[in-house]
Amino acid sequence: MTKKQKKVLVRIIISAVLVIGLQFISVDDPYIRLALFMVPYLIIGYDILKKAILGIVHGEVFDENFLMAVATVGAIALGEYLEGTAVMLFYQIGELFQSYAVGKSRKNITALMDIRPDYANVEQEGELVQVDPDEVSVGTIIIVQPGEKIPIDGIIAAGVSSLNTSALTGESLPREVAEGDEVISGCVNMSGVLRIRTTKEFGESTVSKILDLVENSSMKKSRSENFITRFARYYTPAVCIGALALALLPPIINFLIGNPANWAQWLIRALTTLVISCPCALVISIPLSFFGGIGGASAKGILVKGSNYLEALSQTAYVVCDKTGTLTKGVFEVSDLEPAEGMSREELLEIAAYAENYSNHPISKSLKEAYGKQIDSSRISDVQEIGGHGVTAMVDGRKVAAGNVKLMKQMQIAYRTPERIGTEVHVAVDGAYAGYILISDMVKPNAKEAVAGLKAAGVKQVVMLTGDAKDVAESVAHELGVDVVKSELLPADKVTEVEKLLEQKGKKEKLAFVGDGINDAPVLSRVDLGIAMGALGADAAIEAADIVLMDDNPEKIATAIGISRKTLRIVHQNIVFALAVKFVCLALGAVGTLNMWWAIFADVGVMIIAVLNATRALRYKKG
Ligand code: ADP
Numbered sequence: 316m317t318k319k320q321k322k323v324l325v326r327i328i329i330s331a332v333l334v335i336g337l338q339f340i341s342v343d344d345p346y347i348r349l350a351l352f353m354v355p356y357l358i359i360g361y362d363i364l365k366k367a368i369l370g371i372v373h374g375e376v377f378d379e380n381f382l383m384a385v386a387t388v389g390a391i392a393l394g395e396y397l398e399g400t401a402v403m404l405f406y407q408i409g410e411l412f413q414s415y416a417v418g419k420s421r422k423n424i425t426a427l428m429d430i431r432p433d434y435a436n437v438e439q440e441g442e443l444v445q446v447d448p449d450e451v452s453v454g455t456i457i458i459v460q461p462g463e464k465i466p467i468d469g470i471i472a473a474g475v476s477s478l479n480t481s482a483l484t485g486e487s488l489p490r491e492v493a494e495g496d497e498v499i500s501g502c503v504n505m506s507g508v509l510r511i512r513t514t515k516e517f518g519e520s521t522v523s524k525i526l527d528l529v530e531n532s533s534m535k536k537s538r539s540e541n542f543i544t545r546f547a548r549y550y551t552p553a554v555c556i557g558a559l560a561l562a563l564l565p566p567i568i569n570f571l572i573g574n575p576a577n578w579a580q581w582l583i584r585a586l587t588t589l590v591i592s593c594p595c596a597l598v599i600s601i602p603l604s605f606f607g608g609i610g611g612a613s614a615k616g617i618l619v620k621g622s623n624y625l626e627a628l629s630q631t632a633y634v635v636c637d638k639t640g641t642l643t644k645g646v647f648e649v650s651d652l653e654p655a656e657g658m659s660r661e662e663l664l665e666i667a668a669y670a671e672n673y674s675n676h677p678i679s680k681s682l683k684e685a686y687g688k689q690i691d692s693s694r695i696s697d698v699q700e701i702g703g704h705g706v707t708a709m710v711d712g713r714k715v716a717a718g719n720v721k722l723m724k725q726m727q728i729a730y731r732t733p734e735r736i737g738t739e740v741h742v743a744v745d746g747a748y749a750g751y752i753l754i755s756d757m758v759k760p761n762a763k764e765a766v767a768g769l770k771a772a773g774v775k776q777v778v779m780l781t782g783d784a785k786d787v788a789e790s791v792a793h794e795l796g797v798d799v800v801k802s803e804l805l806p807a808d809k810v811t812e813v814e815k816l817l818e819q820k821g822k823k824e825k826l827a828f829v830g831d832g833i834n835d836a837p838v839l840s841r842v843d844l845g846i847a848m849g850a851l852g853a854d855a856a857i858e859a860a861d862i863v864l865m866d867d868n869p870e871k872i873a874t875a876i877g878i879s880r881k882t883l884r885i886v887h888q889n890i891v892f893a894l895a896v897k898f899v900c901l902a903l904g905a906v907g908t909l910n911m912w913w914a915i916f917a918d919v920g921v922m923i924i925a926v927l928n929a930t931r932a933l934r935y936k937k938g
């Protein structure tokens with residue numbers, strides 16, 4: 316409990332004791348009786364009264380403080396001191412409970428996201444010193460001991476260890492690392508001492524980016540939340556006008572037709588409806604549900620950048636996937652090398668690796684890996700990457716082109732067609748064909764389950780788009796069981812394909828695109844929901860996408876959909892439940908069946924149930 320909450324609790328106790336005590340003493344003088352009751356009433360209600368008055372001054376009249384102030388002041392004016400004080404008391408108990416629950420689920424989320432490092436160890440004059448991670452510059456060697464969190468992204472300069480990545484990815488399997496491996500902040504070092512050369516500043520490191528995302532995610536409001544805000548804006552004034560009518564009309568009518576007017580009775584009924592109508596259960600429990608859903612997802616390595624995206628996710632009907640790096644590993648192995656005449660196999664691979672040196676494409680990374688030797692970048696100049704085609708560059712003063720068939724056609728170079736299936740990288744030097752390298756990628760081990768999981772989650776169509784050759788694309792599509800496959804697409808063609816689907820889908824259906832962030836940024840920004848794979852690698856992906864899957868595991872898409880559906884179910888339950896109870900109570904209050912005591916119990920009770928229901932969003936079992 317926070318200090319503020321404790322203060323409220325003390326006020327509740329003192330005021331309750333005083334109210335109970337007052338039941339045992341009988342005071343005849345009405346003014347002294349009023350004065351005595353004002354003590355517990357003001358102790359418990361002064362802040363509400365103050366907020367209500369400030370609200371009126373600022374022109375934001377109709378809020379729950381206003382409702383409570385009018386209802387209780389009215390009750391006291393009618394001589395119902397006990398009721399007036401009790402309503403305020405219960406209202407404060409409800410508010411306290413709610414702020415406690417909100418604080419607790421916030422804490423839950425931060426515990427799940429317990430990745431913020433407090434310090435970094437650096438060596439100064441032979442001794443380990445703890446410094447603020449913000450002060451460590453790029454290229455510094457930091458030392459991470461077993462049990463400590465890696466504070467900043469970097470590359471291991473010395474040491475072997477296994478890393479616990481579960482806080483980031485939700486995966487419990489440790490990851491083995493050794494010298495030369497890239498490591499990201501937020502992982503916990505489990506066994507050996509690691510010396511890490513930092514490659515980023517703390518503010519640019521994975522940890523900071525993720526924490527920013529989580530902290531800002533509640534700013535992007537879902538439609539349900541906006542609905543509630545709008546609803547409260549009309550609802551509260553409407554209720555006040557209704558209460559006013561209830562206080563005035565029946566007595567006036569009674570008076571006109573010659574019955575006793577019963578002013579006091581109708582005023583009490585009107586005040587009771589004011590108490591009942593307080594919309595706090597809805598106002599608090601809906602954002603809390605989304606907060607829980609986002610927190611639950613982040614515990615599974617799924618970062619959702621806002622409630623609106625979680626809401627959209629629950630309506631996903633089409634999932635469009637990129638192939639390379641999303642459904643396949645994006646780690647190609649050379650399966651064939653066919654140099655043209657006058658060129659050796661080694662030479663072909665070397666030229667290709669040099670031309671590809673600056674590209675981030677999985678193909679180029681794999682070629683450099685296959686080449687295996689240090690690349691002397693002074694031999695390379697004028698590099699140009701052509702999306703969906705390949706690269707051109709000057710290597711040792713010769714114009715090298717490396718890429719697919721499209722590139723060769725564009726440059727009007729005659730090429731040979733390999734007999735085996737695989738991704739082809741054709742190479743040309745100074746306009747003459749130099750041979751091809753056939754490489755093959757592997758399907759991710761859980762890609763097939765991922766596609767099946769999406770179907771099971773109710774996704775209508777799983778589509779695969781790729782820039783790769785038709786035969787490769789079709790064999791992968793067949794293996795995974797995707798519904799539709801489109802191949803040999805340029806990045807712009809992918810946008811066209813996605814736009815076709817966007818037109819074809821229903822109004823309430825959402826289209827999600829899953830990619831690795833390489834060559835698919837235009838698509839990511841065009842769709843309803845951009846999901847990026849590989850936050851562990853591609854930086855751009857974290858920024859472009861609405862949802863980031865930390866561990867490259869495509870099965871998490873179905874998990875994310877499951878979490879979003881559960882969250883939305885809770886939100887709808889709360890809306891329906893709270894409104895139903897409200898309307899029933901309002902009707903009963905208006906005809907006088909429900910007194911103010913029941914009114915306040917109904918209000919606080921609904922709120923507690925709604926908040927407890929909302930915290931369920933934090934937990935999701937499957938996946
Ligand atoms: P995908 O849809 O499979 O992710 P991309 O749009 O990234 O495909 O690339 C499409 C095709 O363009 C690749 O299959 C490859 O043939 C060619 N390509 C793209 N970039 C390169 C590169 N750097 N080197 C060689 N070929 C490339």
Ligand code: MG
Pocket residue numbers: 637638639640830831832833834835
């Ligand atoms: Mg790609």
